[in-house]
Amino acid sequence: MSDTIERTDVLVIGSGFGGAIAAYHLAAGGAKVTVLERGPWLKNDEFEHDYQLGSSYTRIFDFVVGDGMSVLGGNCVGGGSVVYFAAMPRAPKFVFDRHGSIGRRMWPKSVSRETLDPWYDRIEESLSVSKQEWNDASYAGGLWGAACDHAGRTANPLAAAIDNSKCVNCNFMMAGCRFEAKQSLTVNYLPGALAHGAEIRPLHEVQYLERTPEGDYRVHYNIVDDEDYRLQSGSGVIEAKIVVMAAGAAATPVILQRSEAHLGTMPHAVGRYFSGNGERLNTAILNEDKVAEILGLSRGDGQLPYGANAIGKGPTVASWDKLDGSLPEYSRYSLEQLYFPPGLGTILAQAPDASGPTWFGKEKKEILKNWKSWLTIFCMTEDDNEGVFGPPPATGNAHRISQQLLGRGNLSYKPTDNTWHGWNQADADVKEILEKDGLAKVMPWTNDLVGAYTVHPLASCRMGDDPNTSALDDTNELRGHSGIFVTDGSAVPGALTVNPAMTIAALAERAVPHIVAAAQAKGIAVTYGAPAPTGYKSGRNAVLPLLRKKQLADA
Amino acid sequence: MRRIPIRKVDIAADATFTLEAYADTIVPGEKRWPGDRAIAGVSTGGGAVSCGALDLLRWDATGIHDGLEDLASQVNEHARAFAEKAGLTLDETVPPFVSLDYDDRVRLIEELTTPGHPEKDFWVLLSLFCNMAYDSAAHLHTDEALEEGHAGLTAMGITAPDADGLWRFQDFGYGRQLADLHPDTTPSGSPA
Numbered sequence: 001m002s003d004t005i006e007r008t009d010v011l012v013i014g015s016g017f018g019g020a021i022a023a024y025h026l027a028a029g030g031a032k033v034t035v036l037e038r039g040p041w042l043k044n045d046e047f048e049h050d051y052q053l054g055s056s057y058t059r060i061f062d063f064v065v066g067d068g069m070s071v072l073g074g075n076c077v078g079g080g081s082v083v084y085f086a087a088m089p090r091a092p093k094f095v096f097d098r099h100g101s102i103g104r105r106m107w108p109k110s111v112s113r114e115t116l117d118p119w120y121d122r123i124e125e126s127l128s129v130s131k132q133e134w135n136d137a138s139y140a141g142g143l144w145g146a147a148c149d150h151a152g153r154t155a156n157p158l159a160a161a162i163d164n165s166k167c168v169n170c171n172f173m174m175a176g177c178r179f180e181a182k183q184s185l186t187v188n189y190l191p192g193a194l195a196h197g198a199e200i201r202p203l204h205e206v207q208y209l210e211r212t213p214e215g216d217y218r219v220h221y222n223i224v225d226d227e228d229y230r231l232q233s234g235s236g237v238i239e240a241k242i243v244v245m246a247a248g249a250a251a252t253p254v255i256l257q258r259s260e261a262h263l264g265t266m267p268h269a270v271g272r273y274f275s276g277n278g279e280r281l282n283t284a285i286l287n288e289d290k291v292a293e294i295l296g297l298s299r300g301d302g303q304l305p306y307g308a309n310a311i312g313k314g315p316t317v318a319s320w321d322k323l324d325g326s327l328p329e330y331s332r333y334s335l336e337q338l339y340f341p342p343g344l345g346t347i348l349a350q351a352p353d354a355s356g357p358t359w360f361g362k363e364k365k366e367i368l369k370n371w372k373s374w375l376t377i378f379c380m381t382e383d384d385n386e387g388v389f390g391p392p393p394a395t396g397n398a399h400r401i402s403q404q405l406l407g408r409g410n411l412s413y414k415p416t417d418n419t420w421h422g423w424n425q426a427d428a429d430v431k432e433i434l435e436k437d438g439l440a441k442v443m444p445w446t447n448d449l450v451g452a453y454t455v456h457p458l459a460s461c462r463m464g465d466d467p468n469t470s471a472l473d474d475t476n477e478l479r480g481h482s483g484i485f486v487t488d489g490s491a492v493p494g495a496l497t498v499n500p501a502m503t504i505a506a507l508a509e510r511a512v513p514h515i516v517a518a519a520q521a522k523g524i525a526v527t528y529g530a531p532a533p534t535g536y537k538s539g540r541n542a543v544l545p546l547l548r549k550k551q552l553a554d555a
Numbered sequence: 556m557r558r559i560p561i562r563k564v565d566i567a568a569d570a571t572f573t574l575e576a577y578a579d580t581i582v583p584g585e586k587r588w589p590g591d592r593a594i595a596g597v598s599t600g601g602g603a604v605s606c607g608a609l610d611l612l613r614w615d616a617t618g619i620h621d622g623l624e625d626l627a628s629q630v631n632e633h634a635r636a637f638a639e640k641a642g643l644t645l646d647e648t649v650p651p652f653v654s655l656d657y658d659d660r661v662r663l664i665e666e667l668t669t670p671g672h673p674e675k676d677f678w679v680l681l682s683l684f685c686n687m688a689y690d691s692a693a694h695l696h697t698d699e700a701l702e703e704g705h706a707g708l709t710a711m712g713i714t715a716p717d718a719d720g721l722w723r724f725q726d727f728g729y730g731r732q733l734a735d736l737h738p739d740t741t742p743s744g745s746p747a
Contacts, residue, residue, distance in 0.1 A: 092746040131743050155733070311724040
């Protein structure tokens with residue numbers, strides 16, 4: 001082994017929204033950027049339509065079972081953006097005024113919908129986020145819209161980062177989109193970062209950080225086998241002046257916890273205040289005759305009027321009637337039509353009116369025969385940030401069980417009465433809408449097997465103004481550890497009541513000029529001001545005056 | 556292209572028999588032959604077992620492959636205790652769990668998977684993979700499983716892919732407005 005220690009200016013841990021956005025801007029600004037990603041790097045033609053273990057469906061995401069909460073997240077170059085469903089709504093205004101479990105505003109006072117809007121604009125430009133029309137809605141989305149209308153509600157096609165001209169509505173987007181219809185980071189920020197000289201290393205799983213005598217950071221990683229993630233083949237270190245942590249809300253706090261022995265005391269909020277974005281799923285089993293008769297829907301050609309669970313592109317239509325800032329906290333939520341593929345979620349669906357067990361057995365098997373007539377409704381409520389990470393596992397962020405996909409983590413989540421209040425209201429609302437006039441039978445997923453279930457982990461290392469309840473200041477820098485920034489979902493202070501990718505990405509964009517300023521202060525020759533990775537400049541032109549006003553160079 | 560060869564562990568006949576009975580309780584099927592004891596026969600059509608549950612469980616990719624014989628002997632121990640408590644007489648010619656009828660197998664699995672049960676994680680994991688054999692054929696390529704008439708995927712109505720093994724749906728939606736938009740919607744389609 002060589003005695004020469006590898007060095008980079010900026011080390012980015014994770015290549016999802018938080019990591020890719022920072023990597024792009026810093027590389028474009030002239031810094032030497034290295035990205036360590038623990039998952040594999042798949043090319044387009046490796047995104048398969050296949051549920052077999054070992055296909056892209058299991059290689060590129062991770063399911064970590066905790067105590068009372070399971071987290072499904074991305075695990076590949078591009079992170080969550082490769083496995084997500086590309087729904088990109090901005091968070092409603094009231095979210096930024098939430099108090100949550102601390103009894104006072106949990107967001108930094110400098111962040112509001114108004115101040116975040118210019119950063120949201122940048123993401124819309126970079127990822128070609130567009131307002132979807134009803135023509136773009138899948139059968140499932142259309143049906144959800146029609147049911148909402150029948151119940152006297154409104155419904156909206158979702159803003160999405162999808163190029164509809166390329167989409168084939170295969171509904172396999174969770175296994176990666178091989179048609180480049182989904183605007184994952186692998187088609188914008190990451191190629192942009194590479195073009196500016198950034199280096200991306202897949203299968204590098206960061207274990208811990210320590211300080212060098214010069215005050216920089218030495219980052220220790222293990223190399224993971226590209227097929228069987230239980231196997232590791234070696235380890236290494238790399239030194240950097242600035243570290244951007246973006247390993248995801250279920251891994252960033254674990255790495256920091258493991259680093260505490262080397263870096264010194266972590267802020268109290270590291271590994272605490274985890275939020276599952278208040279997520280909950282309900283399965284409706286539709287009565288196709290009623291769908292035709294009451295909603296007047298038809299697919300023609302002797303097809304069932306709905307019968308289309310596998311056709312589409314994830315969520316396309318949501319109900320925002322309860323995103324009403326005048327309602328009390330924990331009673332505001334969105335209800336979104338979602339497709340959830342077989343394999344991991346089907347077991348959690350419960351048979352309505354069962355006389356025996358609801359999640360397994362003969363009655364469960366009967367509802368599986370109606371699988372095409374299932375409609376999944378995704379509730380995103382306001383939870384209470386009650387998740388806490390226990391002591392970190394030996395490596396990674398979980399004890400791996402399966403070759404890919406499945407692990408046991410140390411996250412503990414005991415939902416409070418506040419969280420249950422939101423969940424119960426959302427469940428009741430879904431029931432009221434979909435059981436009206438016998439349209440469907442609805443049951444929520446059971447929490448008894450793997451706990452609550454989130455695909456949008458947040459807030460495990462959150463930003464805020466109060467050092468006692470936030471790990472990061474309002475520039476995303478880790479309190480007490482200058483030069484470490486956290487830009488992934490763990491920085492988001494709490495549940496958003498909508499899909500969070502847009503907000504995670506906007507906060508990452510907002511953090512970049514602060515990271516650049518910190519890098520400059522450490523002598524790195526880097527500037528801020530790159531256009532969108534697509535080359536568009538209007539988003540940049542809108543934010544540059546804000547930065548001048550705030551005199552970021554002195555930050 | 557897979558680099559690591561698929562490895563399936565071999566397990567003893569009694570363990571196989573027991574785990575078949577467990578898988579059949581999770582997703583029941585019809586008996587494979589008259590007198591089939593593992594399959595309770597409470598449902599028509601193929602269940603988890605005929606869908607290949609044992610093939611999936613024995614595959615080392617699952618991570619539970621090496622523990623299967625232990626799981627089988629543990630569930631048999633639980634079955635013996637269950638029978639004793641309920642005053643049931645077990646048929647000694649088959650493993651205890653196989654000797655239980657469907658309703659008792661259900662009751663026992665409900666007990667083992669109740670939140671707070673010290674072994675809950677193991678039984679949930681076993682149940683999860685039994686279910687996956689039926690609902691996603693996780694041990695097979697999906698297109699090949701469909702071609703071979705996999706009972707679970709077929710019952711669920713999963714359609715065949717195009718000739719290149721990919722799914723595409725030309726008709727995907729109703730193509731018309733079906734509800735009024737929320738009044739507080741921004742021009743780019745977000746909540747205000």
